[in-house]
Amino acid sequence: MQADQLELNAENVIAELDKLANPSHAATLRWFFKAGPGEYGEGDEFLGIKVPIIRQAAKPFRMLSDAEIEKLIQSRVHEHRFAALAILNYQFEKARDPGRQEEIFNLFLKFVDQGKVNNWDLVDGSANRIGAWLVDKPYATDFLVELAKGQSLWHTRVAVIFTMPFIRQFELDQIYVLAKLLMNHEHDLIHKAVGWMLREAGKQDLTRLRDFLAKYSTQMPRVMLRYSIEKLSAAERKQWLQSK
Helix, strand or coil, X not given: CCHHHCCCCHHHHHHHHHCCCXXXXXXXXXXXXCCCCCCCCCCCECCCCCHHHHHHHHHHHXXXXXXXXXXXXXXXXXXXXXXXXXHHXXXXXXXXXXXXHHHHHHHHHHHHHCCCCCCHHHHHHHHHHHHHHHCCCCCHXXXXXXHHCCCCHHHHHHHHHCHHHHHXXXXXXXXXXXXXHCCCCCCHHHHHHHHHHHHHHHHHCHHHHHHHXXXXXXXXXXXXXXXXXXXXXXXXXXXXXXXX
16 A cells, blocks of 8 residues: 555654665764764664655655654654654644744644754754744743743753744844854864854844944854854954854
């Protein structure tokens, strides 16, 4: 039976993905996503499936119910959870009802709270879309600040990546607030995320990015600074890096 003829449930998504397992690539992914003892991805299991293949396998299940998505996200297998989030992203983007978008937004945050969105690819591939629900909300900046102070590394990274939809709408205040808040964060995954969003903000308003750098470049972690200036000329990048 073809995947698109299967009943829409978590078990069938898992079965389709499991058929695509590549054990040799799984070992590479365990290293790449730091899933060893004491690393930030500790405990994750991998099938060894590349992202485009996961998305293609999940495509026939795009109308999976929330209850079945919740079942799928509970898997210890990274690719299963990635598929659950890919389905959730699709449903968010297709939703025309703000109430449904809010449901999906809250469901995503529930998964973050549960520790199921627990690596940078799972965060980045979802938060940059689902964060659009916050745009135009009067409490958005306060919400992002509180989320950034959250209980895990992944709450903080979600908050940072949630600023992407704002940046697309030329709303840049949120990322600059978080950049100052997280200047001294202990983890380079946060430095990288903040630098990435600052780089995107610079595409929208380069003068504002330069003003921020003039004030904070000497305080910024080097990786945050490097990410933020990636799209500048080589000469200007050198100038900012020498300010450290």
